[in-house]
Amino acid sequence: MNIYFAASIRGGRDDWASYLEIVKQLRDYGNVLTEHVGDVELSAVGEDLGDDKIHDRDLGWLRDADYLVAEVTTPSLGVGYEIGKATEWGKPVLCLYRPTEGRKLSGMIAGCGGVSLREYQTTRELHEVFAEFLGIHQLRSAVNQP
Amino acid sequence: MNIYFAASIRGGRDDWASYLEIVKQLRDYGNVLTEHVGDVELSAVGEDLGDDKIHDRDLGWLRDADYLVAEVTTPSLGVGYEIGKATEWGKPVLCLYRPTEGRKLSGMIAGCGGVSLREYQTTRELHEVFAEFLGIHQLRSAVNQP
Numbered sequence: 001m002n003i004y005f006a007a008s009i010r011g012g013r014d015d016w017a018s019y020l021e022i023v024k025q026l027r028d029y030g031n032v033l034t035e036h037v038g039d040v041e042l043s044a045v046g047e048d049l050g051d052d053k054i055h056d057r058d059l060g061w062l063r064d065a066d067y068l069v070a071e072v073t074t075p076s077l078g079v080g081y082e083i084g085k086a087t088e089w090g091k092p093v094l095c096l097y098r099p100t101e102g103r104k105l106s107g108m109i110a111g112c113g114g115v116s117l118r119e120y121q122t123t124r125e126l127h128e129v130f131a132e133f134l135g136i137h138q139l140r141s142a143v144n145q146p
Numbered sequence: 147m148n149i150y151f152a153a154s155i156r157g158g159r160d161d162w163a164s165y166l167e168i169v170k171q172l173r174d175y176g177n178v179l180t181e182h183v184g185d186v187e188l189s190a191v192g193e194d195l196g197d198d199k200i201h202d203r204d205l206g207w208l209r210d211a212d213y214l215v216a217e218v219t220t221p222s223l224g225v226g227y228e229i230g231k232a233t234e235w236g237k238p239v240l241c242l243y244r245p246t247e248g249r250k251l252s253g254m255i256a257g258c259g260g261v262s263l264r265e266y267q268t269t270r271e272l273h274e275v276f277a278e279f280l281g282i283h284q285l286r287s288a289v290n291q292p
Contacts, residue, residue, distance in 0.1 A: 010250045011221035045250055051257030058254065075157035077218055077226035078254035084230020104156045104191055108204065108224035111197030 001030030147176030
C-alpha cells in the first residue's frame with residue numbers, strides 16, 4: 001500500500017516531531033511516499049527545489065497513493081490543496097486533528113463528506129486509529145488479491 | 147460574472163481589512179458569491195452554521211463561479227482545498243500574495259500551473275491586477291455572447 005502523508009511545511013513546522021512519529025507508525029502499513037515531511041532538517045522554507053517541480057512530483061505521488069493521511073492541526077494551503085484533489089479523485093482521506101484552545105478546524109475539512117476525521121492529543125492514540133483505517137484497508141486488499 | 151473570493155477565516159483574521167477592500171474592488175466586475183469573507187464581524191471561529199452545511203454551500207458556490215480569486219498570504223486549509231477543487235474543475239484561479247519577511251508561499255500553490263499568482267504590498271495595486279484578469283474575462287464573455 002502506498003500512503004501519502006501530508007502536513008504543514010511552509011505553514012509552520014511547530015509539530016514536526018509529531019509528523020516524524022506519524023511517519024514511523026505509517027511505515028507499518030505500507031510505503032510512505034512523503035517521508036521527508038517528518039524530517040527535522042526540513043524548515044518552513046521547504047525544499048531546495050523549484051516550486052513547479054515540488055508541485056508536479058507531489059501531485060504524482062498523490063495520484064499513485066492508495067491513501068491520503070493528513071495532519072491538519074497547523075493550517076496549510078498545500079495540505080488543503082491535496083485534500084481537495086484527493087477527495088475529487090475518490091481516494092480515501094484520513095485527517096488527524098489535535099484540538100487547541102481558541103482555534104477551530106476549517107469548515108471545509110471538518111464538513112467534507114469525503115474525509116474521515118479523527119481528533120487526538122498524543123501520537124500514542126494514533127496506533128488504534130491507523131489500525132482501524134489502514135489495517136482494514138490492508139485486509140480488504142489481501143482478500144481481493146488472487 | 148460570478149466570482150468566488152476565498153481567504154482565511156479559521157486560519158486567522160489578521161488581514162480582514164484587506165479582504166473587505168478586495169471584495170469591494172471585485173464587485174466592479176461581477177457578483178461576489180462570498181462577500182461575508184470580508185466581514186469584520188466574522189471571527190476566526192467562523193460562521194454559526196454546521197460544518198457540512200458550510201462545506202456544501204461553499205462548494206456549490208464554487209461550482210457556480212466563473213472565477214476563483216484567492217488571498218493566500220495567511221495559510222488556510224479551506225483556501226487550499228478550494229484551489230485544489232477549482233484547478234481540477236478547470237476554472238481560472240487568481241492568487242494574491244503579500245510577501246512577508248521569513249515566510250514563503252506553499253510550493254503547491256506557487257508551483258501550480260493552473261494558478262495565476264500576483265504579489266502585492268497594498269490593495270491599491272490590485273486595481274490593475276483585476277483589470278488585467280477580470281477585465282479581459284469580461285471582454286471575452288461579451289464577445290462570445292450572441
